[in-house]
Amino acid sequence: MSFDTVSSVEVIAPNFKRTLSGVTSTIIQLIPLQRANGLKIATLGPGLPDDLAKIRWSALPGLWLRPRNRPFRIWHARRNTEMVAGILMHSVLRMKLKLLFTSAAQRDHRSFTKWLIRQMNAVIATSGKSGSFLKVPHTVIMHGVDTERFHPPQGDADSFAASGLPGEYLVGCSGRIRPSKGTDLFVEAMINLLPQHPEWTAVMTGRTTVENKGFEQELRQKIARAGLEDRILFLGEVPDVRIWYRRMTLYVAPSRNEGFGLTPLEAMASQTAVVASDAGAYAEMIAPGTGTVVPAGDGNALEAAIAPYLADPAKCADVATAGLVHVRENFPLEKEAGKILEVYETMFAAGSRR
The missing domain is CATH 3.40.50.2000 (Glycogen Phosphorylase B;)
Known part of the structure; x- marks a missing residue:
């Protein structure tokens, strides 16, 4: 599934890595569930299933315009390269975006990564341990598992x-x-x-x-x-x-x-x-x-x-x-998706008040 326009998209979850990784797997699992709950979310990038909701690179100029029902879009980055792209679009190109980063790293971040994180409007840590290395306010949301795909023996x-x-x-x-x-x-x-x-x-x-x-x-x-x-x-x-x-x-x-x-x-x-x-x-x-x-x-x-x-x-x-x-x-996947949605809604509400 692809979008020719971004006019209806509220959240973009970019995937700037062609090979399969844990981050890519998270995006692939979460987006269908989030869309089923009514969120207008899509991804952008290579190495993704054909049936996953996504926008084309050619549609990026549409980010200068507000989405239909929100004051801005959320760019939900999970890698440094995706934070860099978000900062460029938000701060240099002045596109109507707010920036969110999910951090899973359990080590002290390098200076450049720390700077990138400080530019984010909100930050999620995937565990208390990863959050302990962040020097900014953050929300801890641990990953969940699809309890329908992973289930006890049946035959x-x-x-x-x-x-x-x-x-x-x-x-x-x-x-x-x-x-x-x-x-x-x-x-x-x-x-x-x-x-x-x-x-x-x-x-x-x-x-x-x-x-x-x-x-x-x-x-x-x-x-x-x-x-x-x-x-x-x-x-x-x-x-x-x-x-x-x-x-x-x-x-x-x-x-x-x-x-x-x-x-x-x-x-x-x-x-x-x-x-x-x-x-x-x-x-x-x-x-x-x-x-x-x-x-x-x-x-x-x-x-x-x-x-x-x-x-x-x-x-x-x-x-x-x-x-x-x-x-x-x-740890059901639905719980992770629900808590991320709460962060999105908090960001939208805060932006609407400004």
Whole structure:
């Protein structure tokens, strides 16, 4: 779906990155939901589905005019390049825009980024931790998960048996195979724990980029030396990771660092128990009784946290049930969309009073 004119568009969520990323995925998921709730929102940029509401680059001159029912449009940036474009259009070209930025970074921003953020009319942080690095007023709105797409097992295809793997229970992690994701920490824990628990099999789903092929090969060699090649498996980039969440009894998120990190929420929405590091927003999304959190990069702590789950699958079931309730109550995608809409409406109201 494309617009020839921007006259009806109230909010623009630009996407200035051609390859798929977490930010792009957020935009793709949120825009249809926001439009279904009556918001006139569209995106702009490459690498987006054909059916996603968008405006053409040729329509940008229309931003000098007000939208039909608002005093201005909101330019909702999520990257530095998108903030730069918004500032140029607002402050140099004098287009009728107000600027909003969503920050997921959990580190001290560089001077240029700090300057860009100070030019924004409003700022959202995706977690309390990311908000702690902001020096401007902001609203914390954590990402949500689509609880219709990510759901508990519903049939035989979702069972462990359907995987064709040995054993009775599956423990796994998902994400690119690289040190920042803690893949090596997961492998080390599995090498140490699986000999004590022959009923468990471990899998890793995710792509290995060229620069990390050597890293993966080293891990494969460690697994081979331990004689566990048939029980610790690299599945690569699977067609649909959701079915693997549903087949797992335990999901592990061992990242050393993350921006936000959605996979624990996706696993919990699939009624799978979770052990995670405190990278990204993991510690803020896992409440007591809904999973276990350990210090990022601490392999010994990770192994110690996983061990009780492998020893007691019933514990997994109890935690998985609590996690499912927690996610459905606190992290549905609809809640994220609703809170973002509140920020939009606050901006519109403040602008209308000036």
